[in-house]
Amino acid sequence: MNAATRLKLPPVVMPEQDPVDRVHNVREVPLGFTPAMALQEAQRCLHCPDQPCVKGCPVGVQIPDFIKAIEEGDFAGGIGIIKQTNLLPAVCGRVCPQEEQCQMTCTVGKAHRDVGQAVQIGKLERFLADWERENHAAVIPQIPPSTGKRVAVIGSGPAGLTVAGDLIKLGHAVTVFEALHKPGGVLGYGIPEFRLPKEIVYKEVSYLTELGVDFQYNTVIGRSLTVDEVRQDYDAIFVGSGAGLPNFLGIPGESLLGVYSANEYLTRANLMHAYDENSNTPILHGKSVAVLGGGNVAMDSARTAMRLGALKVMVIYRRSEEEMPARKEEYHHAVQEGIEVHFLQNPVEILGNPGGWVTGLTVQQMQLGEPDASGRRRPLPIPGQISNVPADVVVVAIGNSPNPLIPAALPGLGVNKHGGIVTDEETMETSIPGIFAGGDIVLGAATVILAMGQGRKAAGAIHAWLTRATEVARS
Amino acid sequence: MNTIRKREELGPNVIRYVIDAPLVATHRKPGQFVIIRVTDDGERIPLTIADADPAMGTISLIVQSVGKTTRQMSMLKPGDVIHDVVGPLGKPTNIRQFGTVLCVGGGIGTAPLYPIAKGMKEAHNHVITILGARTRDLLILEDDMRNVSDELIVTTDDGSYGAKGLVTDAIRSLVNGGTHVDQAVVIGPPLMMKFTSLLTKELGIPTIASLNPIMIDGTGMCGGCRVTVGGQMKFACVDGPEFDAHEVDWDSMIRRLGTYHTEEQAAAERLDHECRIGLGTQESR
Ligand SMILES: Cc1cc2nc3c(=O)[nH]c(=O)nc-3n(C[C@H](O)[C@H](O)[C@H](O)COP(=O)(O)OP(=O)(O)OC[C@H]3O[C@@H](n4cnc5c(N)ncnc54)[C@H](O)[C@@H]3O)c2cc1C
Ligand SMILES: Cc1cc2nc3c(=O)[nH]c(=O)nc-3n(C[C@H](O)[C@H](O)[C@H](O)COP(=O)(O)OP(=O)(O)OC[C@H]3O[C@@H](n4cnc5c(N)ncnc54)[C@H](O)[C@@H]3O)c2cc1C
Ligand code: SF4
Ligand code: SF4
Ligand code: FES
Numbered sequence: 158m159n160a161a162t163r164l165k166l167p168p169v170v171m172p173e174q175d176p177v178d179r180v181h182n183v184r185e186v187p188l189g190f191t192p193a194m195a196l197q198e199a200q201r202c203l204h205c206p207d208q209p210c211v212k213g214c215p216v217g218v219q220i221p222d223f224i225k226a227i228e229e230g231d232f233a234g235g236i237g238i239i240k241q242t243n244l245l246p247a248v249c250g251r252v253c254p255q256e257e258q259c260q261m262t263c264t265v266g267k268a269h270r271d272v273g274q275a276v277q278i279g280k281l282e283r284f285l286a287d288w289e290r291e292n293h294a295a296v297i298p299q300i301p302p303s304t305g306k307r308v309a310v311i312g313s314g315p316a317g318l319t320v321a322g323d324l325i326k327l328g329h330a331v332t333v334f335e336a337l338h339k340p341g342g343v344l345g346y347g348i349p350e351f352r353l354p355k356e357i358v359y360k361e362v363s364y365l366t367e368l369g370v371d372f373q374y375n376t377v378i379g380r381s382l383t384v385d386e387v388r389q390d391y392d393a394i395f396v397g398s399g400a401g402l403p404n405f406l407g408i409p410g411e412s413l414l415g416v417y418s419a420n421e422y423l424t425r426a427n428l429m430h431a432y433d434e435n436s437n438t439p440i441l442h443g444k445s446v447a448v449l450g451g452g453n454v455a456m457d458s459a460r461t462a463m464r465l466g467a468l469k470v471m472v473i474y475r476r477s478e479e480e481m482p483a484r485k486e487e488y489h490h491a492v493q494e495g496i497e498v499h500f501l502q503n504p505v506e507i508l509g510n511p512g513g514w515v516t517g518l519t520v521q522q523m524q525l526g527e528p529d530a531s532g533r534r535r536p537l538p539i540p541g542q543i544s545n546v547p548a549d550v551v552v553v554a555i556g557n558s559p560n561p562l563i564p565a566a567l568p569g570l571g572v573n574k575h576g577g578i579v580t581d582e583e584t585m586e587t588s589i590p591g592i593f594a595g596g597d598i599v600l601g602a603a604t605v606i607l608a609m610g611q612g613r614k615a616a617g618a619i620h621a622w623l624t625r626a627t628e629v630a631r632s
Numbered sequence: 633m634n635t636i637r638k639r640e641e642l643g644p645n646v647i648r649y650v651i652d653a654p655l656v657a658t659h660r661k662p663g664q665f666v667i668i669r670v671t672d673d674g675e676r677i678p679l680t681i682a683d684a685d686p687a688m689g690t691i692s693l694i695v696q697s698v699g700k701t702t703r704q705m706s707m708l709k710p711g712d713v714i715h716d717v718v719g720p721l722g723k724p725t726n727i728r729q730f731g732t733v734l735c736v737g738g739g740i741g742t743a744p745l746y747p748i749a750k751g752m753k754e755a756h757n758h759v760i761t762i763l764g765a766r767t768r769d770l771l772i773l774e775d776d777m778r779n780v781s782d783e784l785i786v787t788t789d790d791g792s793y794g795a796k797g798l799v800t801d802a803i804r805s806l807v808n809g810g811t812h813v814d815q816a817v818v819i820g821p822p823l824m825m826k827f828t829s830l831l832t833k834e835l836g837i838p839t840i841a842s843l844n845p846i847m848i849d850g851t852g853m854c855g856g857c858r859v860t861v862g863g864q865m866k867f868a869c870v871d872g873p874e875f876d877a878h879e880v881d882w883d884s885m886i887r888r889l890g891t892y893h894t895e896e897q898a899a900a901e902r903l904d905h906e907c908r909i910g911l912g913t914q915e916s917r
Binding site (some may be wrong): 163256336337338346374375376379380382383402403405407411412414415417418420421423424429430434436437439440441512513547560562 | 656659669673674675676681699700701711715716717718719720721848849850851852853854855856859860865868870881885890891892894896899
């Protein structure tokens with residue numbers, strides 16, 4: 158097939174659960190490609206020699222190669238190619254902001270002047286990963302003989318899982334310490350079931366367990382074990398403790414009953430299964446829910462509220478649609494599900510009744526001013542334009558900061574002004590030799606693939622460090 | 633999985649459990665707590681570590697059965713397991729030599745108070761303890777507290793034991809009698825903590841209180857345990873659970889405790905029903 162023919166092929170539409178039905182369940186919304194659909198979508202790729210898509214992917218997945226494998230019907234080969242650079246394709250295929258990464262730079266989208274027309278790289282990645290899982294085709298690699306070195310990984314989010322996977326395959330012993338009772342970090346407690354089925358996350362973890370990674374749950378490093386104790390028992394440490402510190406707005410009314418941080422709301426719903434009527438976890442089922450923020454966290458909270466039976470769900474965002482950081486697909490799904498998105502509204506106060514329960518909020522109408530340091534146009538209040546919005550549950554979803562537990566437990570560890578751990582950019586080594594860090598604890602709230610990318614760098618550096626240590630010991 | 637080694641009823645609906653939790657036992661300090669899940673689909677609830685035996689690798693928890701989870705726990709026997717125990721969480725109590733330390737415990741609050749009183753005693757303080765209960769039967773740990781206190785005063789609301797009245801009455805008469813107190817620690821029902829701290833503020837006694845808001849993770853991740861202290865938002869699980877009692881916004885904290893009142897009642901009723909028809913509980917297995 159020549160390029161001109163390929164360019165004419167329309168994107169294959171992935172079937173989805175109908176919006177009317179899906180707001181009554183927590184099952185995944187996009188249903189996945191059949192092999193025939195995947196083959197058809199793969200034919201849209203032009204196999205550009207300069208591979209702009211690969212440059213757009215933070216971990217450099219060999220995109221044209223895996224798409225070619227799909228086109229040739231070699232699914233096992235395709236997944237093998239992805240896994241050379243990406244340990245969690247079933248996750249990334251679903252949650253990467255592709256329209257800002259691999260698909261943004263895709264030639265096909267560029268040719269149509271519409272990123273929505275780009276080759277659907279994420280969906281193809283998901284297809285291969287699902288195919289591998291459903292066909293039990295995962296290859297258990299040959300693990301080299303033990304190096305006798307022990308590595309401690311703090312946190313079982315995508316950063317920690319990547320480090321664990323890479324190092325166990327190099328023959329090092331790996332223990333992952335996790336504060337919660339379940340693995341995955343945000344993949345487990347934050348991102349909802351209808352976007353990332355937990356079964357997928359737990360399957361990846363059981364794969365690592367099969368490879369020999371030891372998971373210790375209910376263990377808070379800095380409390381259950383001190384960092385010094387861990388240092389004594391292990392040859393190197395990787396800190397992947399994430400950005401689990403919810404930000405609040407600092408406006409009046411945030412202590413009212415019915416005000417949640419998105420983390421609490423989503424943790425109750427996801428990790429603690431509050432969406433299930435028979436669960437032991439209480440959650441307030443608001444009739445009218447206001448979610449404050451404009452990122453994935455806000456969309457996830459709003460869509461969760463719908464599934465908890467709210468009659469009206471509003472996302473209140475202080476900038477405009479263009480600046481909104483949420484993945485396009487999430488925004489699109491949210492709107493389909495009947496969620497109202499109110500742009501250019503800045504909450505200034507949460508209102509309550511004398512019993513202390515939320516009744517609504519006061520918002521200030523904004524307009525866009527000049528671009529700020531981040532390049533986004535800054536919202537400015539329009540004097541006098543203030544109004545009240547009724548709501549009985551308010552979810553604050555304005556982001557998270559690095560979790561301070563580990564930095565607080567390690568005096569002398571270099572941190573930046575946002576509380577993130579400072580590392581060498583290439584090795585991910587912290588100011589303390591032998592302690593490495595990556596993911597949201599370094600970047601602040603970022604993305605799954607960036608966390609994994611840093612995990613991969615750190616694993617390489619830890620391996621080099623351990624090998625050097627062995628050589629020094631020998632000489 | 634943490635095995636229950638011992639189970640002992642201290643009073644009506646108050647049970648002491650000794651459970652295996654070696655890492656917690658060797659790392660905990662007075663004032664810290666654990667979060668447990670009784671079963672695999674259970675709620676996460678915080679409980680203070682009342683005592684620990686590092687050599688045996690056990691901790692003891694003293695729990696009042698008030699709702700679904702604590703009642704489910706009360707049906708467990710030695711040899712049964714608690715699905716998850718994580719900790720120690722929270723900041724330890726600031727224990728040092730203050731001089732005279734007044735420990736005020738109300739109801740189940742005596743359980744978390746015990747390790748603190750013991751620590752204060754070991755730090756060579758003169759420890760005066762006041763324990764309050766609605767009635768004699770609800771008084772717990774009297775002997776344990778006596779062993780770690782220089783003086784022990786008991787008050788009951790109905791006068792069935794000790795002095796009739798509230799702990800605040802006892803504090804006032806103690807201070808009126810000329811006793812100088814350098815530091816007070818108060819743990820009990822939120823209303824009792826509120827009124828005690830209003831009084832000690834009036835009397836000029838520095839006071840710490842241990843707050844018991846609703847918690848989930850205990851690592852600072854959810855913000856559900858937020859309380860207002862000195863006009864600032866604090867997360868009780870990582871910044872506390874102990875705070876300067878005179879700075880705590882008690883009314884807000886008390887209100888937030890009632891967030892799930894309706895849901896909790898429904899859960900307790902479901903549990904009653906399951907017990908009656910013989911489903912789901914360890915006892916009926
Ligand atoms: C609701 C929500 C939606 C999101 N949606 C997307 C999306 O669509 N696409 C995307 O790319 N990104 C998304 N993100 C961001 C993404 O999830 C994170 O960037 C990513 O998970 C960071 O990975 P991590 O491994 O650094 O940390 P985390 O995933 O945060 O994991 C850290 C883990 O460390 C544990 N831990 C912390 N301290 C300790 C300690 N002292 N001892 C032991 N364990 C500890 C924590 O319990 C946690 O399990 C979303 C985030 C949220 C909150
Ligand atoms: C740091 C901390 C330490 C604690 N230590 C102990 C302890 O050592 N022993 C002990 O018995 N309890 C302790 N608690 C309280 C204990 O966590 C609650 O009693 C428990 O969560 C109730 O769960 P439930 O499902 O049985 O009852 P629920 O059905 O959840 O609640 C039943 C009743 O208890 C009240 N309640 C719910 N949560 C709390 C809470 N956090 N504090 C006070 N009342 C509450 C409800 O308002 C309701 O009236 C502590 C709480 C905190 C935050
Ligand atoms: S990992 Fe993410 S950015 Fe990279 S190719 Fe896959 S979906 Fe695209
Ligand atoms: S840029 Fe697009 S068309 Fe070109 S190789 Fe990559 S995916 Fe294929
Ligand atoms: S319990 Fe979640 S932040 Fe304290």
